[in-house]
Amino acid sequence: MKIKILSMIMSMFSLTACASCATTDDDPVNENPAHDPIPGLETGTNGSVLMAYFSCTGTTEGIAEGIADITGASTFRIEAEVPYTAADLDYNSDCRANREQNNPKARPAIKGMPDGLDRYDVVFIGYPIWWGEAPRIISTFLENGDFKGKTIVPFCTSHSSGLGSSDRNLHSLAPDAVWIPGRRFAENISKTELEKWISGLDIKFDTDMDYSKFPLSEGKNGQAPTIRLSSGYDMPVVGLGTYSLTGDVCVNSVKSAISLGFRKIDTAHMYGNEVEVGRGVRESGVPREEIFVATKIYPNQYGDPEAAVDECLRKLDLGYVDLMLLHHPGTDDVKAYKAMERYVKEGKIRSIGVSCYYIKEIDDFIRQVDIKPVLVQNEVHPYYQDTDVVPHIQNLGIAVEAWYPLGGRGHQKELLSDSVLTKIAMRHGKSVAQVILRWDLQRGVVVIPGSSNPDHMKENISIFDFELTEDEMTAIAALNRNEKHDWY
Incomplete structure (x- = not known):
């Protein structure tokens, strides 16, 4: 397999989005979540790479789209069957998000999985940090798919909290996957920085096979x-x-x-x-x-x-x-x-x-x-x-x-x-x-x-x-x- 990162736009850009859905332990969310778009798969130019992400207010989504633009990945927005409301994310109350994060077995229902998951070799997974962990909806996503043999690249977004062990704690949910160490991003990460991170990953993308030789x-x-x-x-x-x-x-x-x-x-x-x-x-x-x-x-x-x-x-x-x-x-x-x-x-x-x-x-x-x-x-x-x-x-x-x-x-x-x-x-x-x-x-x-x-x-x-x-x-x-x- 050849390594080839498809970078369509090499100029600097700033991923400007509203504050992340990331309710961190030092940064409660007070604003209303963004309107939930229609979930589904958007096909990219690189058929073996998938960018799956969960985002409520835009930050994780913005970074996910930047990664998809660089790699040519298809994008899939992970959607809760019952959308999260502002009250669900009220850090200072007995809210839904609090209850889910306090229960390791919680698995919020999702609207669906990407079609043709078996054809992806590399899966980027993006999520906001919720109380030092990935939201439980990410656990639902991982348990509902077959990730055997796939390379998974996790990343998180937060205002100030670090990655912690949030990525490593996901490994048991897809034990047969190849896990790449995760990365935390702030909302103002530039595309140049994303490109540098992706180019440093030890990943081989399979879409640019040698078409002069058939098996x-x-x-x-x-x-x-x-x-x-x-x-x-x-x-x-x-x-x-x-x-x-x-x-x-x-x-x-x-x-x-x-x-x-x-x-x-x-x-x-x-x-x-x-x-x-x-x-x-x-x-x-x-x-x-x-x-x-x-x-x-x-x-x-x-x-x-x-x-x-x-x-x-x-x-x-x-x-x-x-x-x-x-x-x-x-x-x-x-x-x-x-x-x-x-x-x-x-x-x-x-x-x-x-x-x-x-x-x-x-x-x-x-x-x-x-x-x-x-x-x-x-x-x-x-x-x-x-x-x-x-x-x-x-x-x-x-x-x-x-x-x-x-x-x-x-x-x-x-x-x-x-x-x-x-x-x-x-x-x-x-x-x-x-x-x-x-x-x-x-x-x-x-x-x-x-x-x-x-x-x-x-x-x-x-x-x-x-x-x-x-x-x-x-x-x-x-x-x-x-x-x-x-x-x-």
């Missing part, structure tokens, strides 16, 4: 391995492309592919088959959550992206979309992408990316959006290897996917009869198509070959029992003609 040894024929996208979701490295598949042929092709072990299906608004793809997935007999479905919206939809996304969701009728791409660069592409970002936060789209973006386009684009694309889908095949673009995108922490990996529209015949590829295929007892797909995977390029023929589908996902040698990879690299078969 191919974990795959087997009929079961493609997965990669972890920067959104934190896993995606198979082999899928079924559905361009040109329509009607019952499309439905049956999707069902056949899934029965043969495919767990990724690629479609698009422009293909005109989202209804059929959704039906094929629903009728496959495989649980929805096991199928990774990708679709795309087209440039002529960018002017009203909400309508475009809603149409995709309605036609697919699968509850959510695993991956949505912009099909091409175009007018209002940033506007459309920002709309998709909002759907990510609502949980209707899990990951977002782009298609047909090259070095200049992707570099210009990512500076204008909040969530980094998880994937770029481009034309890639042995005659057009995109040798400068592929590593550039991979080095950005973005996966690369090849559409039409077997040669492009109208050009498959020449590629599949190439003499160099034919000799390599004969050497391994494989087809030329299998050699090409394996070559892509060994370069770190995801493939989505299209077919309605079950025999070809089975062949396309049976590429995990052989490996191309370095000499063979070099021989295929020499076939590059920079021959692009489509204008985009």
